[in-house]
Structures are given as structure tokens and as C-alpha cells.
Amino acid sequence: MPATPKKQVHLAAQLPGIHNVTVWSDPRSESQISIDSFIRLAQTVERGKFDFFFLAEGLRLREHKGQVYDLDIAGRPENLTVLSALAAVTTRLGLAATVNATFNEPYEAARRFATLDRLSGGRAAWNVVTSYDAFTGENFRRGGFLPEADRYTRAAEFLTTARELWDSWASDDLRADAAAGEFTAPGAGRFAHRGRHFDISGRFTTPPGPQGHPVIIQSGESDAGREFAASDAEVIFSKHNRIDVARDFYRDVKRRLAAYGRRPEDLLILPTANAVVADTDEEAAAYAEEISRELVSPQTAIAHLEAVWGRDLSAYDPDGPLPDIEPEDDAHFLKGHSVFRKGRAETARQWRELAAERKLSIRELVIEVGGRQTFVGSPRTVADAIDDYVQTEGADGFVLVPHLTPGGLDDFVDRVVPILQEKGVHRDDYTGTTLREHLGLSDAPRPAGWGGPGQPLRTGRDDKETSA
Amino acid sequence: MTGTTRAPGAGAPLHLAVALDGAGWHPAAWREEGARPGELLDAAYWADLVTEAERGLLDFVTFEDALGLQSAVFHLPDDRTDQVRGSIDAVLLAAHLAPLTTHIGLVPTTNVTHTEPFHLAIGIATLDHASRGRAGWRPQISSRAADAAHFGRRTTPQLTEDDVTDSERISRPLRALFTEGAEVVEAARLLWDSWEDDAEIRDAATGRFIDRDKVHHIDFQGTDFSVKGPSITPRSPQGRPPVVSLAHATTPYEFAARASDVVAVTPHDGAGTAAILAQVAEAVERTGRDVRERPLRTFADLVVLLDDEPGAAARRKDRLDRVAGAPLASDAEIFTGTPAELADLLTDRHSTGLDGFRLRPAVLPHDLTAITRGLVPELQRRGVFRTEYTSTTLRGHLGLERPASRYAKAG
Numbered sequence: 044m045p046a047t048p049k050k051q052v053h054l055a056a057q058l059p060g061i062h063n064v065t066v067w068s069d070p071r072s073e074s075q076i077s078i079d080s081f082i083r084l085a086q087t088v089e090r091g092k093f094d095f096f097f098l099a100e101g102l103r104l105r106e107h108k109g110q111v112y113d114l115d116i117a118g119r120p121e122n123l124t125v126l127s128a129l130a131a132v133t134t135r136l137g138l139a140a141t142v143n144a145t146f147n148e149p150y151e152a153a154r155r156f157a158t159l160d161r162l163s164g165g166r167a168a169w170n171v172v173t174s175y176d177a178f179t180g181e182n183f184r185r186g187g188f189l190p191e192a193d194r195y196t197r198a199a200e201f202l203t204t205a206r207e208l209w210d211s212w213a214s215d216d217l218r219a220d221a222a223a224g225e226f227t228a229p230g231a232g233r234f235a236h237r238g239r240h241f242d243i244s245g246r247f248t249t250p251p252g253p254q255g256h257p258v259i260i261q262s263g264e265s266d267a268g269r270e271f272a273a274s275d276a277e278v279i280f281s282k283h284n285r286i287d288v289a290r291d292f293y294r295d296v297k298r299r300l301a302a303y304g305r306r307p308e309d310l311l312i313l314p315t316a317n318a319v320v321a322d323t324d325e326e327a328a329a330y331a332e333e334i335s336r337e338l339v340s341p342q343t344a345i346a347h348l349e350a351v352w353g354r355d356l357s358a359y360d361p362d363g364p365l366p367d368i369e370p371e372d373d374a375h376f377l378k379g380h381s382v383f384r385k386g387r388a389e390t391a392r393q394w395r396e397l398a399a400e401r402k403l404s405i406r407e408l409v410i411e412v413g414g415r416q417t418f419v420g421s422p423r424t425v426a427d428a429i430d431d432y433v434q435t436e437g438a439d440g441f442v443l444v445p446h447l448t449p450g451g452l453d454d455f456v457d458r459v460v461p462i463l464q465e466k467g468v469h470r471d472d473y474t475g476t477t478l479r480e481h482l483g484l485s486d487a488p489r490p491a492g493w494g495g496p497g498q499p500l501r502t503g504r505d506d507k508e509t510s511a
Numbered sequence: 512m513t514g515t516t517r518a519p520g521a522g523a524p525l526h527l528a529v530a531l532d533g534a535g536w537h538p539a540a541w542r543e544e545g546a547r548p549g550e551l552l553d554a555a556y557w558a559d560l561v562t563e564a565e566r567g568l569l570d571f572v573t574f575e576d577a578l579g580l581q582s583a584v585f586h587l588p589d590d591r592t593d594q595v596r597g598s599i600d601a602v603l604l605a606a607h608l609a610p611l612t613t614h615i616g617l618v619p620t621t622n623v624t625h626t627e628p629f630h631l632a633i634g635i636a637t638l639d640h641a642s643r644g645r646a647g648w649r650p651q652i653s654s655r656a657a658d659a660a661h662f663g664r665r666t667t668p669q670l671t672e673d674d675v676t677d678s679e680r681i682s683r684p685l686r687a688l689f690t691e692g693a694e695v696v697e698a699a700r701l702l703w704d705s706w707e708d709d710a711e712i713r714d715a716a717t718g719r720f721i722d723r724d725k726v727h728h729i730d731f732q733g734t735d736f737s738v739k740g741p742s743i744t745p746r747s748p749q750g751r752p753p754v755v756s757l758a759h760a761t762t763p764y765e766f767a768a769r770a771s772d773v774v775a776v777t778p779h780d781g782a783g784t785a786a787i788l789a790q791v792a793e794a795v796e797r798t799g800r801d802v803r804e805r806p807l808r809t810f811a812d813l814v815v816l817l818d819d820e821p822g823a824a825a826r827r828k829d830r831l832d833r834v835a836g837a838p839l840a841s842d843a844e845i846f847t848g849t850p851a852e853l854a855d856l857l858t859d860r861h862s863t864g865l866d867g868f869r870l871r872p873a874v875l876p877h878d879l880t881a882i883t884r885g886l887v888p889e890l891q892r893r894g895v896f897r898t899e900y901t902s903t904t905l906r907g908h909l910g911l912e913r914p915a916s917r918y919a920k921a922g
Contacts, residue, residue: 067713067720068713068715072713076640076744076745077640078609078610078640078641078643082610101743102629102743103739103743104726104741104743110723111721111723111726111741112723113719113720113721113722113723114718114719114720115720116720117720117721117726117743118706118711118721118743118744118745119743119744120633120636120637120640120641120744121630121633121634121636121637121744123600123603124602124603124606124633124634124637124638124641125606125637125640125641127603127604127606127607128606128607128609128610128641130554130607131554131558131607131608131609131610131611132610146627146629146630147627147630148625148662148664150578150661150662151578151625151626151662154578154599154600155600155603157599158599158600158603158604159603161552161553161554161599162553162554162599162603162604162607164554181737181738181739182629182738182739182740183627183629183738184627184628184735184736185627185664212597217549217552217597218592219541219548219549219551221541221542221543221546221548224542224593224834225592225593226541226548226592226593226594226595226596227592227596227597228592229590229592230590231592231596231597232580232596232597241663242663243660243661243662243663244660244661245579245588245657245658245660245661246579246580246588247661248577248578248579248580248597248598248599249552249597249598249599249600250552250597340718341718342717342718342719343718
């Protein structure tokens with residue numbers, strides 16, 4: 044029997060705009076907003092034959108103690124606009140935008156993704172996220188109207204509606220037949236959706252791009268999020284980068300697919316990761332330590348502590364012990380930062396325990412809990428670790444977040460990618476033109492009998508009415 | 512008297528823009544030899560057009576857009592299949608063209624009735640970053656009530672057959688939407704100003720990436736919406752990308768007086784030009800705008816069919832009209848003739864007080880190429896049009912200074 048072919052490693056890159064994942068104080072750190080930075084990183088990872096380039100979203104600047112948070116990189120572009128520009132200076136790289144289902148409407152979001160898919164020749168992906176917080180809502184007409192429990196029902200119906208809009212043009216509806224004088228088929232783009240969140244009808248403006256539907260990405264890790272991913276997404280992001288936890292997550296998500304008539308390979312699991320590469324493992328380890336320290340300045344350490352404690356701790360010494368006062372339960376200090384929103388009392392308890400056990404100062408603790416670099420070592424060490432992680436079903440690949448903008452993935456692309464290629468687990472060149480092809484996804488994102496987001500397969504007659 | 516800072520005429524620069532839409536502004540354009548009807552919604556077609564426009568050293572191109580299919584009827588959708596239907600998002604299209612060009616201004620149309628003001632502001636600011644200072648913005652209200660059903664959040668006035676016979680009557684029921692549109696522009700400008708130019712400090716000593724005193728909540732309160740701010744996008748190369756609006760009546764003139772940097776109007780002759788410029792000047796007066804501080808550039812729109820051989824353009828129009836089954840109808844004056852004849856008309860109108868022209872090529876690429884390779888050299892020979900770009904930003908092309916953020920402390 045021939046040996047089972049090795050799984051391919053899927054790689055994506057993120058240009059981070061927020062959080063303390065990027066060292067801005069490094070002299071090599073360039074603008075996070077200049078188009079040159081985006082072009083440079085996108086072209087670098089296209090050279091490395093990555094699957095896609097990804098942008099996260101934050102629709103309000105974070106605030107701490109009632110003021111704009113000033114310690115991290117802030118300031119980012121509108122995602123689909125910058126990706127449309129990048130589509131002109133790349134040829135194969137997938138382009139993934141996070142677009143919120145709470146502060147947008149299906150007609151416009153579907154139209155913009157169809158536009159990106161057309162402009163890029165079939166390279167668009169949509170990371171569907173939801174938000175219910177009134178803080179971000181203050182920037183929008185509609186405000187923070189959405190009860191938390193409705194997050195996924197709105198997201199699911201939003202996505203269903205977007206799909207109805209993409210399907211409202213049949214593939215031959217754009218006729219452009221000059222001799223016959225027929226530009227479109229009659230009724231092209233006609234749609235009607237009646238549901239709990241959306242009641243809309245009319246004509247959709249935009250025939251879909253080469254992919255039909257953009258690749259759908261989901262990034263929630265809750266039970267509802269996993270189920271949404273299993274029924275509807277083609278990529279799920281996760282934050283799990285401890286291999287044992289990651290394997291549990293991988294198994295759990297993949298086993299949910301069958302209920303929706305989907306195969307395990309129809310949903311790719313890509314954890315967020317970072318890689319620190321140097322000539323030797325020792326040098327890389329030292330560099331990783333340095334990065335971790337630089338990411339948590341003394342001021343950042345205190346700010347993170349305040350976010351968990353919900354009170355002003357500016358009088359505390361970042362190099363001293365944790366405060367012995369108790370956290371305030373209701374105060375929400377660091378707004379717009381998802382990490383510190385919930386379970387702060389429990390977090391404080393864990394942090395204290397860890398600090399006591401390891402005798403850590405405030406800053407040392409925040410560095411410790413901030414998470415380590417995922418892959419640290421020589422190019423060979425990093426390539427082996429990534430390959431092993433994927434072959435042992437911890438992931439299907441990774442979204443790499445560079446710690447420097449825009450040159451932070453240069454070493455990875457120049458030194459790790461060739462080894463992955465040599466190992467036969469990463470493409471030498473693109474074999475397809477669309478992101479669906481890069482990811483090995485089928486053209487039909489929904490199997491026959493698909494019952495709608497979060498709904499089991501239909502076995503009987505498929506009535507057209509959409510209810511949610 | 513015209514709302515500009517000076518009387519244009521001898522010595523004043525003549526500005527030239529092109530309005531790109533589908534296969535051109537004649538409904539039969541897509542059936543012409545040389546048209547690329549199957550590519551109207553794809554990148555390569557637009558890249559060719561905008562590259563050509565840039566070759567002609569034009570100030571800017573505009574991209575039409577709407578949140579509904581095109582219709583031959585102003586106020587209602589239609590079911591026609593014999594004309595161009597379908598569109599892509601104009602801001603994204605403009606952004607896509609930004610890295611493929613270096614000088615020309617890129618002015619997408621957006622809807623300001625249904626789209627969130629915050630999204631509009633960061634989209635245009637991002638276009639300005641992506642084009643390194645060449646973004647403009649043409650905000651447009653939703654005048655077709657059927658488009659509201661695409662969103663299901665509000666209703667907008669349904670114009671009647673009587674309303675659409677006259678531009679004053681069209682704008683009357685839409686007055687509240689114009690007022691709201693001006694508020695959207697104001698909110699966007701506040702967001703553009705909300706990061707002062709020097710807000711990013713990267714001060715390692717204090718650990719601060721930004722100076723929070725230079726990033727501002729805007730606390731904008733409009734009639735029906737509010738925006739807290741600040742923007743998520745740092746201040747863009749132009750600070751405030753120029754706003755362009757098309758206006759045919761008192762209410763949109765007032766919108767332009769409040770909100771625009773460039774207003775495009777639709778006179779049909781020399782006398783009409785003077786009359787409209789006077790109306791624009793009155794609107795400026797009524798709104799209290801100080802045009803020495805905030806100049807308002809006036810452009811006239813013309814649909815153009817151009818051929819070198821005398822009479823050929825008119826014959827071509829007749830042929831297109833026969834294919835379309837009706838004579839070309841337009842809100843703007845329709846010009847048929849040679850590039851030299853058009854140059855005569857433009858220089859004449861320019862001397863009556865217009866700053867420039869937004870030409871709508873009837874057939875693409877034919878009439879665009881006639882503009883860039885026929886009209887432009889003709890105007891250059893007469894010494895009234897630039898022979899090279901002297902600026903890299905749209906504000907620069909238009910002779911508009913880059914404004915400081917209104918939040919910046921003087922001195």
C-alpha cells in the first residue's frame with residue numbers, strides 16, 4: 044500500500060492593527076497605515092505562496108479609564124477598501140476581510156464582497172464576526188441594539204441572506220449579447236428575504252465573482268461558534284496553540300461537520316500563531332524573550348492589570364508584586380478589548396496564583412500570561428514543528444501574525460517556507476487561481492439538502508422559504 | 512459672484528474631469544464596435560479607462576454607483592434587459608485602481624441615505640491612503656424609493672410622475688434627505704479630522720504609541736443619527752478628500768454650498784451657465800460659507816460625442832439613437848462635434864465663470880480617447896490646460912490647500 048500522502052500546510056498572514064502583538068518601538072517598525080506596508084507584506088507572503096492575507100477589524104478605538112488607549116498600535120484602514128487595492132498588486136494571494144454582521148446590512152456587505160471577488164479574480168474571503176457592544180455601537184446609526192443572545196442568530200441570518208443575494212444572479216444572467224440586444228436575463232438579481240432580522244426584497248446589483256460565494260471564515264470558539272462554523276464556514280480561526288488543546292478542538296470541530304453533510308476537509312482549522320526564526324534555536328529563544336518583553340512595556344503591564352482589576356493601579360510598581368486589593372466587579376476599564384470583557388474575577392485569581400507560585404512581578408506576570416511565541420527556533424526547527432503540528436491533527440495550518448510591520452515575515456518566507464516545500468507539505472507554486480482552489484474547497488459551499496445555518500440537513504422537499 | 516475666489520477667465524486654470532459609467536452615457540454604447548460589454552464589472556476594463564484618463568492629465572475621474580440596479584426611469588426601477596444593468600462598489604473599484612495609477616484623482620459615488628456614515632468616512636480615508644492623496648468623494652442621496660427595500664430599515668419618499676418633470680420638484684420631497692446627506696458629510700469630515708496629523712508619536716520613553724490628546728471624540732449629533740468617534744483610520748494624506756456633488760436645483764445647490772468642494776451643474780448654454788452660477792452663488796450666500804476660506808469649484812457636466820471629421824459625431828449619435836430606439840435624453844447638455852469645436856465651447860464657458868468641466872463620454876472608450884488625445888492637446892495648444900501634472904494630490908490639482916485638522920490647536 045502506498046504511504047498516505049502528507050497533509051498540506053495552509054498558511055495565512057495577518058497585518059495586525061491592534062493589541063500588543065506588534066513591536067512598534069523597534070527601529071525596523073514602519074507605518075501600520077501606509078499602503079506601502081500592506082503591499083510589502085502581501086507581496087512577501089505571495090512570494091511564499093501563502094493561501095491568504097487577512098485583516099481583523101475594530102470599529103472603535105479602544106479606551107482605558109475613559110480615555111483613548113495609547114500604549115498599542117492604533118489606527119487601521121477600512122478592510123475591503125485596502126484589500127481591493129492589494130488585489131491590483133497581487134495575482135494569486137487570497138484576500139480575507141473581517142466584516143461585522145452587526146454594524147452592516149446584508150445587501151451592502153454582499154455587494155462589497157462580490158465586488159472584491161470580481162476585482163481579485165476569485166480571491167475574496169469573509170471573516171463573519173458579530174458584536175453587540177454599545178460601546179462600538181456609538182459610532183453607528185443603529186447603535187448597540189443587539190442582545191448578546193441574538194449574536195449568532197443575526198450572523199446566521201445575515202450570511203443566509205448574503206448567500207441568497209449572491210445566488211440572485213445565475214451564472215449566465217450577465218448576457219452582454221450585443222447582437223441580440225440582451226444585456227441581462229430578465230429578472231436578474233431579483234430576491235426576497237423575510238426573516239426575523241431582515242425583511243428585504245428587490246434587485247441585487249452585482250453578479251457574483253469567480254468563486255460564486257467568497258470563502259467564509261468564522262472565529263468564535265464557543266459552542267455556538269463551533270456549530271456555526273461546522274454548518275457554514277470553510278475556515279475557522281482559533282487561538283489554541285497548545286498542541287493538546289488544539290487537537291481536542293480540531294477533533295471536536297471536525298466531528299460536527301457530518302451532521303451538515305460536510306466532509307472533514309470542507310472546513311479548515313487555522314490557529315493564530317507567530318514564529319520567531321533565527322540562525323540557531325538559542326538565538327531564536329533569546330530573540331523571542333526580547334520580543335515578549337518589548338511587547339509588554341511597564342505601562343502596558345499596569346494597564347492590563349487595571350483592565351482585570353477594574354480599578355486604577357497606576358501607583359503600583361510594574362516590577363513589584365501584584366496588588367493585594369480585590370478587583371472591582373462592575374467596572375469595565377479597557378473597552379473595545381475582547382480579552383478583558385468577561386470573567387475578570389476568575390482571571391485575577393489565576394493571575395495571583397501564578398504570580399505567587401512563580402514569584403513573578405506584575406510585568407513578568409503579564410509577559411507570562413500574554414502568551415509565548417508559538418514557533419521559536421532555527422528555520423529547520425520551526426518548519427519541523429509546523430509540519431508535525433499539522434500532520435498530528437492539531438491544525439490544518441496557521442495564520443501567522445508578524446511582530447514587526449511590514450518586514451516581520453521576511454525570515455519566515457525566505458528561510459522556513461523553502462524547508463516546508465522541500466518536505467512536500469507546502470506548494471512550490473500556486474496551482475489554482477482562486478482562494479477556494481488554494482484551500483482545496485469545493486465550488487458549492489453548501490451540500491444538497493443544506494438546511495440553513497445551524498440547521499440539520501433536510502431530507503424532505505426543500506421549500507424556498509427562509510425562516511430564521 | 513460665482514462662489515469661487517476669483518473670476519476665472521484669462522489665466523485661470525481650466526479643470527477637466529471625466530465621468531465614467533458602464534459602457535458610456537449613451538444607452539446603446541454597450542452595443543458599439545469596440546465596446547467590452549462582458550467586462551463592465553471587471554477590473555481590467557476600468558484599469559484601461561483610468562490609465563487613458565491619466566494619460567490625458569485629467570484632474571479626476573468619477574465613478575457612478577447606486578444601491579440598486581440602473582433604470583431608464585428616474586424614480587422607479589425598470590425591467591429592461593436591453594441596457595446595461597449591474598454594478599460593482601465604486602469605492603472598492605477606485606481603491607483597486609489606486610496602485611495602478613499615480614496622479615489622477617479617483618472620485619467614487621456613494622449613497623449617503625442607507626450607508627453608515629462611519630463606514631463611508633473610513634472608506635474614503637482608506638482610499639486616500641491607498642492612492643497617496645488622490646481620493647475624492649461624491650455623496651449621493653437615494654432618490655429612488657425602491658432602493659430602501661434593499662435595506663428594510665427606513666422608507667424614503669416616492670417621487671411621482673409629476674415630480675420628475677422638473678428638477679425643482681424632484682428635490683422638494685427629498686429636502687430632508689439632502690439635509691441628512693450634508694450632515695453625513697459633516698460627520699465624515701469630523702472623523703477625518705479626529706486624528707490630528709501628528710497624533711502618532713511612538714514615544715518609547717513613556718510607552719505611548721499615540722498622543723491621546725490629539726485623537727478626538729467627535730460627538731456628532733445629527734437630526735437622525737449620531738457618531739461618537741474618533742475614526743479608526745489616522746488622518747489621510749489630503750486631510751479632507753474633496754467632496755464633489757452634482758446639482759440641478761435650489762436644494763442641491765444648498766447642499767453643495769454646505770458640503771462640497773466641487774459642484775457639477777448642468778447648464779445647456781452660455782446664458783444658462785450664468786444663471787446657474789448666480790443661483791449657486793446665492794446658495795453660498797444663504798449658507799454663510801466664506802469661499803475665500805473654503806473655495807467652491809464649479810464644473811459643468813456635458814455628455815460628449817467626439818469625432819475629428821465634421822458631422823461624424825452627430826451621425827454617430829443618430830445611429831446610436833436608432834439602436835436605442837429613442838433619442839439620447841440627459842440632464843446635461845449633449846455635445847456632438849470635433850475636439851476643436853468642444854475646445855471652443857469649453858474655453859468660452861470657462862470665461863463666463865466656470866472652473867472646469869466633467870465630461871461624460873457617450874461611448875467608451877471612443878469618446879474618452881477623443882478627450883485625452885483630441886480635446887486635451889487642443890486645449891494645451893491654446894494654453895488653457897496643464898501639459899504635465901504639477902501635483903500628486905487631488906486637492907493639489909484643484910488648487911485647494913490641505914486643511915489642518917479643526918481640532919489642532921493654532922500655533
